[in-house]
Amino acid sequence: MQHEVRFTWKIGGEAGFGIKSAGIIFAKACMRSGLYAFDYTEYPSLIRGGHNTYQVTVGERPVHAVHQAVDILVALNKHTIDQQWSELSHGAAVVYDEDEIKLSAAKCQAKNIQRVSVPFKKIIDEIGGGEIMRNTVAIGASAALIHLPLAMLNQIITELFASKPDAIALNIKALERGYAHVKDDHKKEGLIIKLEPVAREKRLYISGNEALGIGALAGGLDFFAGYPMTPSTTVLQYFAGKAVEQGLVFKHAEDEISAVNMAMGAAHVGARAMTATSGGGFALMGEGLGLCAVSETPLVLVDVQRPGPATGMPTWTDQGDLQFVLHAGQGEFPRIIAAPGDIEECFTLGAESLNWAEKYQLPVILLSDKFLGEGYGTVTPFAEDKVTIERGKLLTEKTIPKNYKRYKITQDGVSPRALPGMKNGIYWADSYEHTEQGFSSELASDRVAQVDKRARKLATALKELPAPKLYGSTKAQLILVAWGSTKGPILDAIELLPKKYQGKVSLLHFTVLWPLDGKAIRAQLESKPGLLARGRKVVLIENNSNGQLGELIRQESGIEIKDKVLKYDGRPFFVEELVQHITHFLQ
Amino acid sequence: MQHEVRFTWKIGGEAGFGIKSAGIIFAKACMRSGLYAFDYTEYPSLIRGGHNTYQVTVGERPVHAVHQAVDILVALNKHTIDQQWSELSHGAAVVYDEDEIKLSAAKCQAKNIQRVSVPFKKIIDEIGGGEIMRNTVAIGASAALIHLPLAMLNQIITELFASKPDAIALNIKALERGYAHVKDDHKKEGLIIKLEPVAREKRLYISGNEALGIGALAGGLDFFAGYPMTPSTTVLQYFAGKAVEQGLVFKHAEDEISAVNMAMGAAHVGARAMTATSGGGFALMGEGLGLCAVSETPLVLVDVQRPGPATGMPTWTDQGDLQFVLHAGQGEFPRIIAAPGDIEECFTLGAESLNWAEKYQLPVILLSDKFLGEGYGTVTPFAEDKVTIERGKLLTEKTIPKNYKRYKITQDGVSPRALPGMKNGIYWADSYEHTEQGFSSELASDRVAQVDKRARKLATALKELPAPKLYGSTKAQLILVAWGSTKGPILDAIELLPKKYQGKVSLLHFTVLWPLDGKAIRAQLESKPGLLARGRKVVLIENNSNGQLGELIRQESGIEIKDKVLKYDGRPFFVEELVQHITHFLQ
Amino acid sequence: MAIEKFNTICSPTWCPGCGNYSIWNEIKRALDELGIPQHKTLIVYGIGCAGNMYNTINTYAWHSLHGRSIPTAVGAKLANKDLTVIAVAGDGDALGEGMAHFIHALRGNVNITYLVHENKVYGLTTGQTAPTSEKGFVSKSTPEGVIEVTTNPVSLALAAGGGFIARGYAGKPQQLKDLIKLGISHRGFSFVDILQPCVTFNKINTYPYYNERVYDLQAEKHVTNDWGAAMGKAREWGERIPTGVFYQDKREAYEDDLPQEKGKPLAERVVVKRQVRTLYKEFN
Amino acid sequence: MAIEKFNTICSPTWCPGCGNYSIWNEIKRALDELGIPQHKTLIVYGIGCAGNMYNTINTYAWHSLHGRSIPTAVGAKLANKDLTVIAVAGDGDALGEGMAHFIHALRGNVNITYLVHENKVYGLTTGQTAPTSEKGFVSKSTPEGVIEVTTNPVSLALAAGGGFIARGYAGKPQQLKDLIKLGISHRGFSFVDILQPCVTFNKINTYPYYNERVYDLQAEKHVTNDWGAAMGKAREWGERIPTGVFYQDKREAYEDDLPQEKGKPLAERVVVKRQVRTLYKEFN
Numbered sequence A, B: 001m002q003h004e005v006r007f008t009w010k011i012g013g014e015a016g017f018g019i020k021s022a023g024i025i026f027a028k029a030c031m032r033s034g035l036y037a038f039d040y041t042e043y044p045s046l047i048r049g050g051h052n053t054y055q056v057t058v059g060e061r062p063v064h065a066v067h068q069a070v071d072i073l074v075a076l077n078k079h080t081i082d083q084q085w086s087e088l089s090h091g092a093a094v095v096y097d098e099d100e101i102k103l104s105a106a107k108c109q110a111k112n113i114q115r116v117s118v119p120f121k122k123i124i125d126e127i128g129g130g131e132i133m134r135n136t137v138a139i140g141a142s143a144a145l146i147h148l149p150l151a152m153l154n155q156i157i158t159e160l161f162a163s164k165p166d167a168i169a170l171n172i173k174a175l176e177r178g179y180a181h182v183k184d185d186h187k188k189e190g191l192i193i194k195l196e197p198v199a200r201e202k203r204l205y206i207s208g209n210e211a212l213g214i215g216a217l218a219g220g221l222d223f224f225a226g227y228p229m230t231p232s233t234t235v236l237q238y239f240a241g242k243a244v245e246q247g248l249v250f251k252h253a254e255d256e257i258s259a260v261n262m263a264m265g266a267a268h269v270g271a272r273a274m275t276a277t278s279g280g281g282f283a284l285m286g287e288g289l290g291l292c293a294v295s296e297t298p299l300v301l302v303d304v305q306r307p308g309p310a311t312g313m314p315t316w317t318d319q320g321d322l323q324f325v326l327h328a329g330q331g332e333f334p335r336i337i338a339a340p341g342d343i344e345e346c347f348t349l350g351a352e353s354l355n356w357a358e359k360y361q362l363p364v365i366l367l368s369d370k371f372l373g374e375g376y377g378t379v380t381p382f383a384e385d386k387v388t389i390e391r392g393k394l395l396t397e398k399t400i401p402k403n404y405k406r407y408k409i410t411q412d413g414v415s416p417r418a419l420p421g422m423k424n425g426i427y428w429a430d431s432y433e434h435t436e437q438g439f440s441s442e443l444a445s446d447r448v449a450q451v452d453k454r455a456r457k458l459a460t461a462l463k464e465l466p467a468p469k470l471y472g473s474t475k476a477q478l479i480l481v482a483w484g485s486t487k488g489p490i491l492d493a494i495e496l497l498p499k500k501y502q503g504k505v506s507l508l509h510f511t512v513l514w515p516l517d518g519k520a521i522r523a524q525l526e527s528k529p530g531l532l533a534r535g536r537k538v539v540l541i542e543n544n545s546n547g548q549l550g551e552l553i554r555q556e557s558g559i560e561i562k563d564k565v566l567k568y569d570g571r572p573f574f575v576e577e578l579v580q581h582i583t584h585f586l587q
Numbered sequence C, D: 001m002a003i004e005k006f007n008t009i010c011s012p013t014w015c016p017g018c019g020n021y022s023i024w025n026e027i028k029r030a031l032d033e034l035g036i037p038q039h040k041t042l043i044v045y046g047i048g049c050a051g052n053m054y055n056t057i058n059t060y061a062w063h064s065l066h067g068r069s070i071p072t073a074v075g076a077k078l079a080n081k082d083l084t085v086i087a088v089a090g091d092g093d094a095l096g097e098g099m100a101h102f103i104h105a106l107r108g109n110v111n112i113t114y115l116v117h118e119n120k121v122y123g124l125t126t127g128q129t130a131p132t133s134e135k136g137f138v139s140k141s142t143p144e145g146v147i148e149v150t151t152n153p154v155s156l157a158l159a160a161g162g163g164f165i166a167r168g169y170a171g172k173p174q175q176l177k178d179l180i181k182l183g184i185s186h187r188g189f190s191f192v193d194i195l196q197p198c199v200t201f202n203k204i205n206t207y208p209y210y211n212e213r214v215y216d217l218q219a220e221k222h223v224t225n226d227w228g229a230a231m232g233k234a235r236e237w238g239e240r241i242p243t244g245v246f247y248q249d250k251r252e253a254y255e256d257d258l259p260q261e262k263g264k265p266l267a268e269r270v271v272v273k274r275q276v277r278t279l280y281k282e283f284n
């Protein structure tokens, strides 16, 4: 525990008992009380029966990482205590029902665990409402432990069940009973939070997938087609829910092949289009990806990664798809790959990727993952003002030149684009190699000219896309190299380093993964040309087993990053283990 | 033209007129006369109407490359003359029908072209049989030009139409008329061939696809499922035609997704199984590929490459799928990739890949291409004796241990394998991550253990798989680096270099593309550790635009090959251009 | 002739005598007679001999992937409902690789027209079996003859919930043109199965074969709003082969059910930044 | 009970009350009553709640990809015809992602049994529409209700050429078991559509919904060799919902037509080097 308040609350029980919804209520109450919350769920690829946990780390400053040490554990069943015992921090509190679960004082002694028994069963039997009300009782009890005002929780419950007055009454009763039971008996000194309630609209508790959805809507998305696949499904569902209200067309397609081709059809005629899936669905989109590139159609494809191969671990996290999406689709063609580093970047890239797709007329792939996509965190409202709509070389009927050629060879690789429906713009969009007009061609000269033209787009884009960003000093003793969703955990870990290490570690973070500028990477990692890291260590951190960014960096720059921290057990990096790894490299 | 006889005969006309079949008759006649033939077809992705050419280079020594300079051109239409004119060598002969095509002496003067008019139209009108007989007349005429005995041609025709006596008579008449017309009027000194007829069974005129098919049959293939796709279709058709006779099951599946899953199903129960496609079909197999790896099912997948992306150039050649097949399928998993360098290696790998698949229990991908797969060349009967059947750690009912665990963690990454149907071997083959028994698991420990176990297979395989092979001296001044089908053309080009360059050029050829041993590559390319090519040049030669092997070499070894010869216009490397490139690097 | 405006600088490359020539002509005639402006027409072509029509019609064109003409056409239509969207596919395209899209498009009922060239063979890949090949058909991939039951696209279309189902024949151009026009005019997904002799790879289902057998359902007063009767006719194949409209219903097209499709086509609206502040509420 | 030998160390993880429990039990009972040795049985599972049965039956098992249970089952059967091969899939699995394989398996008629858990929803991905969802069904991916026409797997199966087509109901275990047994015993591709209440995500097609409506075709003397009658029954859905065998034919299974399948199963033959010299002839 630092000088400031930061604690982790965790609730565990059987899958299917609304644990997550309960947790979100708790997190929101903390948020509205002026704190920052960041969550993490572990749930199996099952509907019921498996073990489910939901945890929130709450702090006075923003939180972007999962903490392993649990300060308050709500155990809805015995399994939770067994399973999570090793995670409890010294002096942690365990909220449980001693009528159902035995937890001996002896067991608690070593870690000085505080037992907080709440008669869940008795309370729900008395007030009615079924098993699911245990969660609400537990939240009431938890709130009391940290002196979170009951009114705040009641307020959220009231908003949540606005359409169901009965549910409001029942839940509030459950909250109160849990709260009352704890209030007088227990308190937890270190965790008592300083309340500086903030206006409701000042903060959001939102997941990466939803942020991406809002970003895309801000960016003018017109069309979305997809097929459900964990952990991308909430992207799809976000659009499904907003379609009518926001005037976009949403289609649940029969499979992912259809989804990508539908989205391409919509994009072809001028709609801003997107599809989203996880790796398995993306594997079905490879041919479409190539068609998108060769027909020069602007399209955004989202891959919310989970551990593969095949069905893998559907509800867990991984960064194993980088090389896969970079090379998906037969043959050679340009694409842009970007991976948001946090929830804010999900929003930004959700909007900006639509511009890139249109400016360079190619597929843009966004690589998120379960950790970022399904994880909720506290953010301030997004930078809406910075969103722009850039449609690149899009023609209007009036600006279509005589003898219009859709695939005209240009210096920057991008050719002016007419849309079906426009007079005098008729062209042929071909999945075969083609002439400038778009007729199929097998001439060596057409082939080479078009391959080269398409390839030039990446050179053009490279000048405009954000370069890898260095967080921290250029002179740091240790440079961590990472991409995408590990940004938050790594930056939090750097912040949590012992004082003596402060200022000694930087993070070189890649948001754009392709195209890469090998020379620029050399410049950022080498102290002198050819001399890597004189007196300085470079460490690669990836949530996969091959160190794929490391492979690409070596391929493009020749630099081999020998020190690697790779995690591929389906879990994201916990901040404590990162602190440990970093410390190790500093010693 | 060298001291020895080597000439190129080319025939051109409209698509759909049996040009290729005619060419093969001519080539076989040369072959049986003791020569070596190597062919090349250019045909559009159309059934009719487009321009079609077929050419054969014939030589006293084996030929493995396409020659650009044409010594005898048979022009069935005017277009052929226009199109192929620039290819004609000095003193070349043009066989045409002056009743239909005007070819002025003036035009021929500069290159000293010998005009050989044959009244195709008149002859076929007289003998009947339709347009397709032009080809036969043309072969007769061509044979006369090089004094190839008519009897040899008649013999081949007789064998070919064994079941159609009428056709034999007609074709022989056409041959004779063409032959007779030329015999007395013309001769072509430089090309008159020395005849040393060889026994028919001593040589084969065969394509890479067919050789691969025979190899797989030799290797005990039991099951093939596929979906037609140029230029892989002849693999599929080869098996379709031999299924009943050779006792293998062949299935034309409804799509490539089905094909790979069917083949996996067959492999799972113990059949030796294969599927074949081109890049577009392979793009649909990515998910299946991962399933194959995670379920540890032995399977061979063939990708006969053509230029992509998307439909691309279906009837042309390319090596653009290397990175694609290396990374196809979400997540990270082991696979072996091998690319035959010539027709013999198609045979060898067709058999051997089935062993690798079973020994390491993983997918083996064979990368061929249109040039190698559809091209015909002369070879001696394959090294059948060297074929072995190795089934790796396959159990029998008797050898299944108690408490059998299919995915047991082992040192070499390979676990003993029972088959459905065997008593006491029941196991669960999972597309999810799993325990040693095969039950779905989301435990971090199971995940890491299984990922690591699977990855170890490649380390095991690396020790046993053929290393990149150096053709020529280790001390050569110039090392060419290449993979797969470019082997033949490059070796032929090295042979054809001017005397002063003989011995100065070597080829480092990769047949196994994955796994790669970065250290071994360094050792082969560096004169001293860390010092690349002191006083020596290394040049990468690939039939693609990105230099994908170069990317992988840099990724794995850190060595950047800066000098590249990349061709990506859909054509294979012509031997003359290789000679030119190589010469350039030697100067 | 007026239909010349539909020609391009490219000539068709089909074998002489191929049924595709007739289909090509009748598509152009139908478009011409319906008076749909060329630039308001988007034709999505599959990959195959049928799809090779791509280069030769002067409207907006998209050459899709083998089997995938439908989804692209559906996406395009949903994004610009003012376009006339037609998908042209081979029978391998439509019923092999693309089977799932076909079945789902029939239930989805987006207002596009699907023309399937039924030549009962894979033409462009030079003669393997198609799902429509007759039992016993000998092809390069079925040298011992086809074992599977023949796919009947008309009865499948009925079972899948199709709202306009017809069959034309390349050898009856006038009727074919009328069917294409009816299909385009139908509001919803319209499917026209087109019997198309492949003179090179199918020696069974030839012009004479069809000429002897086809008859016009409409000439025989077949009622098109009776599903059961349609299914009865759909299953007729042998001595007599029905052509014409099998079935037509009056249900709304998919996009008619979407409030967000009212007004200007999606793709013609000016793309502007959406104010997303209102979306924050559920997250506060 | 004897069926306990079919249990594994894993327990099912379905929601309490889920229809899958009953199906699970009846599959085990059917296998038990047919006396098929466990090691001679291979069950191929799709991905979904239905497919999650994978861990819980003690026979050889293959957990395939979403939508792909059929091809793997077909490949396995063709390679080892002595195995009893069953594919278990959800309705999204079978009729969404896997539609093409379903239609083609029906025509192909390889001797496997296909059990489709029709819960009219995507269960495992927590409640989106399935192709079988009824019109207007509100789900997470169709918050305004389903627009498409409902996919009727029974009539599709008939139109595609299926040789054994039945429907069971999780709420009628005895009949369900019998249908599974009949399906397994049928020589050729057998399809059993199984009405399976999803108590969590489908509040329409519940146990009471079905209990009120289902009836047994066999109890009403439906003849199973009349395709037209079967199609008539297939289209019945509303007040009354038919279960039982709709249709059964007597044609040969795919593999019966392959001479190379005679004798030992492929996979049980000893793999030996083939002498390929005889294959050279055409190339000399």
Ligand SMILES: Cc1ncc(C[n+]2csc(CCOP(=O)(O)OP(=O)(O)O)c2C)c(N)n1
Binding pocket: B227, B228, B229, B230, B256, B280, B281, B311, C047, C048, C049, C050, C051, C065, C066, C089, C090, C091, C092, C093, C094, C097, C117, C119, C121, C122, C123, C124, C125, C130
């Ligand atoms: C994914 C994929 N698989 C296979 C092919 C190869 N291919 C091209 S056309 C074709 C079939 C042609 O048959 P059909 O669709 O009936 O059209 P037709 O040529 O008969 O008009 C195939 C299999 C491809 N282009 N893409």
Ligand SMILES: Cc1ncc(C[n+]2csc(CCOP(=O)(O)OP(=O)(O)O)c2C)c(N)n1
Binding pocket: A227, A228, A229, A230, A256, A280, A281, A284, A311, D047, D048, D049, D050, D051, D065, D066, D089, D090, D091, D092, D093, D094, D097, D117, D119, D121, D122, D123, D124, D125, D130
């Ligand atoms: C290629 C692919 N796409 C999507 C998914 C995600 N997914 C898993 S199960 C499922 C659908 C489940 O519905 P259904 O097949 O009806 O089975 P149920 O859960 O209802 O039994 C989906 C879409 C996947 N695993 N793979």
Ligand code: SF4
Binding pocket: B047, B048, C013, C014, C015, C017, C018, C019, C020, C049, C050, C119, C123, C124, C197, C198, C199, C200, C201
């Ligand atoms: S192969 Fe058949 S379908 Fe293709 S162009 Fe020739 S005749 Fe027509």
Ligand code: SF4
Binding pocket: A047, A048, D013, D014, D015, D017, D018, D019, D020, D049, D050, D119, D123, D124, D197, D198, D199, D200, D201
């Ligand atoms: S979600 Fe539905 S189908 Fe899945 S286990 Fe629960 S009740 Fe059964």
Ligand SMILES: [Mg+2]
Binding pocket: C048, C090, C091, C092, C117, C118, C119, C120, C121, C122, C123, C130
């Ligand atoms: Mg066809």
Ligand SMILES: [Mg+2]
Binding pocket: D048, D090, D091, D092, D117, D118, D119, D120, D121, D122, D123, D130
């Ligand atoms: Mg379902």
